[in-house]
Amino acid sequence: xxxxxxxxxxxxAATLAVLVPMHAADGQPGAVDFEVEPGRVEVGTFFQGxxxxxxxxxxxxxxxxxxxxxxxxxxxxNRKGRVGPLWATVGKVTISEVPALHLVxxxxxxxxxxxxxxxxxxxxxxxxxxxxxxxxxDSGDRDLVVxxxxxLKRGQGLxxxxxxxxxLEGTPGxxxxxxxxxxxxxxxxGTYRVVVWQVRGRVIIDExxxxxxxxxxxxxxxxxxxxxxxxxxxxxxxxxIAVGVGFAMGLVFKKGPRGH
Amino acid sequence: xxxFLPIAGNAINVLIPLGLGxxxxxxxxxxxxxGGFLMTPLLMMTGIPATVAAASDSCQIAAAxxxxxxxxxxxxxxxxxxxxxxxxxxxxxxxxGVQIIKVxxxxxxxxxxxxxxxxxxxxxxxxxxxIESLRAIRQKQPRPAAKRKPSRLARTLxxxxxxxxxxxxxIRQSVFIPILLCxxxxxxxxxxxxxGGFIMIPAMVYLLRMPMHVAVGTDLFQILFxxxxxxxxxxxxxxxxxxxxxxxxxIGSTIGAQFGARVxxxxxxxxxxxxxxxxxxxxxxxxxxxxxxxxVNLLSRAGGH
Numbered sequence: 001x002x003x004x005x006x007x008x009x010x011x012x013a014a015t016l017a018v019l020v021p022m023h024a025a026d027g028q029p030g031a032v033d034f035e036v037e038p039g040r041v042e043v044g045t046f047f048q049g050x051x052x053x054x055x056x057x058x059x060x061x062x063x064x065x066x067x068x069x070x071x072x073x074x075x076x077x078n079r080k081g082r083v084g085p086l087w088a089t090v091g092k093v094t095i096s097e098v099p100a101l102h103l104v105x106x107x108x109x110x111x112x113x114x115x116x117x118x119x120x121x122x123x124x125x126x127x128x129x130x131x132x133x134x135x136x137x138d139s140g141d142r143d144l145v146v147x148x149x150x151x152l153k154r155g156q157g158l159x160x161x162x163x164x165x166x167x168l169e170g171t172p173g174x175x176x177x178x179x180x181x182x183x184x185x186x187x188x189x190g191t192y193r194v195v196v197w198q199v200r201g202r203v204i205i206d207e208x209x210x211x212x213x214x215x216x217x218x219x220x221x222x223x224x225x226x227x228x229x230x231x232x233x234x235x236x237x238x239x240x241i242a243v244g245v246g247f248a249m250g251l252v253f254k255k256g257p258r259g260h
Numbered sequence: 261x262x263x264f265l266p267i268a269g270n271a272i273n274v275l276i277p278l279g280l281g282x283x284x285x286x287x288x289x290x291x292x293x294x295g296g297f298l299m300t301p302l303l304m305m306t307g308i309p310a311t312v313a314a315a316s317d318s319c320q321i322a323a324a325x326x327x328x329x330x331x332x333x334x335x336x337x338x339x340x341x342x343x344x345x346x347x348x349x350x351x352x353x354x355x356x357g358v359q360i361i362k363v364x365x366x367x368x369x370x371x372x373x374x375x376x377x378x379x380x381x382x383x384x385x386x387x388x389x390x391i392e393s394l395r396a397i398r399q400k401q402p403r404p405a406a407k408r409k410p411s412r413l414a415r416t417l418x419x420x421x422x423x424x425x426x427x428x429x430x431i432r433q434s435v436f437i438p439i440l441l442c443x444x445x446x447x448x449x450x451x452x453x454x455x456g457g458f459i460m461i462p463a464m465v466y467l468l469r470m471p472m473h474v475a476v477g478t479d480l481f482q483i484l485f486x487x488x489x490x491x492x493x494x495x496x497x498x499x500x501x502x503x504x505x506x507x508x509x510x511i512g513s514t515i516g517a518q519f520g521a522r523v524x525x526x527x528x529x530x531x532x533x534x535x536x537x538x539x540x541x542x543x544x545x546x547x548x549x550x551x552x553x554x555x556v557n558l559l560s561r562a563g564g565h
Contacts, residue, residue, distance in 0.1 A: 048264065077559040086551045086552060087554065185262075219504065220266035223267065223504060227267055227501070231495055235495030235501065239492055242488075243484070246514050247330055249514035
C-alpha cells in the first residue's frame, strides 16, 4: 500500500512538473528569455566542433538548466562477451528512443534543484537518459548495457551533464544567466532543440526552447550530396582521383632531383 | 589543422591520416602489401567507424598501389602477364569469399571466425617466412639452384596442363596455379576484409618461386585493380568511402610508397622477407591480444567486419 501511494505521489509530481511550465510560460513576468549563438551550426571543411553560447534573462532567485537535445536515433551495436578464454562478438543489441545529442548544463548540482521524478520526466541527467533508452533484445543485464552505451556516447562528447556550468550573473534588477556547451564534431546534422528551464523551489517555473539546426556547408555538403545522392558517380570519381593522385605522385618523384 | 570528414561524421587532425598514410605507404612500396591489414585497425583507433575505415582504406590503397606499381614498373619489376592471370583468380576468389562470409554471418559469430582466421593465417605465414628468411641470411653462400632436387610438389606443378612462360618472373607454370592460388587468397582476403597482399607475396615467392622484387611489383599492379573495384562497390552499395579521408591518406601513402620502393631496391630479398615476417607476426600478436584481453567497451558499432 505504502509503495503504491509513493508511486502515485511521484506520478502526480512528475505530471505537475510537466504541466506547470506551460502555465508559467504564458506571459508571466519573469519568464526566461534567451539567445543562442550561433543560431545555426555550420559544419564546414575545417569544422572540429564548436562552442554554443546560451545566455539571457532569468527571474531573480532562480536556478537555470539548459540542454541541447534532439535527433532521436536507433543504433545497432555488436556486443562482446567471453567465448571460453577469448572475447568475441556474442550478439547484437539495438538501442532506440534516445537522442543523438544530449548535453545538459546546470547552475547548481541537479539533485539539489530538482527532485528525481522531474529529472526523469525531463531526461535532465544521464541516469534519466539511460532509463528512457529502449534496448532490444532484453538480455537481463540492462544496467550493464546502458552503462557501456553511455560511456561510449560520453567518450564521443554526444552526452554530458555539466553541473555548475551555467553562470548566474547580472544585477539584482537584471539577473542573467550564461552557459557555453561544446558542440561535438561527431553530432549528426539535423534539427535540435535548445531548452532552458527556470527552476525555483525544486519546481520548473518556466520552460522555453528554440530550434537549432546543424547543416553541412562547403566541401562536406558537396561530398555528402554526391556520396548519398549520386553514389555510382561518386565511386567512379573517387577511384579516378585516387589513381590520379597515385600516378601524379609517381611522376613528381620521377622528375624530382632524387628520382631514378 | 583539423579536417571534417563528412562520411565518417567526425573531425580529425590532418597530421594523423597524413602520418598513417606515410607509414603504411612506405610498407606498401617496400613489400607490395596494400596495407589494409594495418591501416584499417589504425584508423579505427583514431575514432573512424570500422566500415568507413575499411572502405576509405581501399580508396587510398588504389592511390598507393598506383604510385607503387608505377615506381616498380619503372624499375622493371612488374610481370603484366602474370598480374593479369592473377587478377582473374583474385576476382573469382573474392566473389566466393563474400558469399562465404554472408553465410557465416547468418550462422552468427562471424567476427570470431574472422579473428581466428587472422591469427592462424598470419601466425603460420609469419612464422614460416621468418624462419626461412633467417636461414637464407645465415647461409654464407646460396646453394646453386641446379643442385637442388625438385620436390614432389614442384614436379607435380610442372606436370600440370596449360603450362605458360612468365618471362619477367623467370618461371614456367600451369596457368591454373596462379589462378587457383589467387582464388584461395581472394577467399581468405574477403573473409578477413583485407586486400591479401601479405598472403599473396609469400605465396608468390614460396609457391610460384618468383623473385621477391618482381612479386612485389606484380602484386601492387594487381592490387591497383582489385582495390579500385572494391572502392567503387563500397561507394555505390554502402556509401562508406570518405573521399576527404582517402585523399589525405593517399597523399601520405603515395609519398611513403615511393620511399618504400627505393628502400626495397637496396635490400636483399631475404632481408625484405625478415622485416615483412616481423610485421606480420606483430599484427598476429596484436590480434591475439584483441581476442584475449577484455575490451575497453563491450559495445561497438555494428557493420563491416
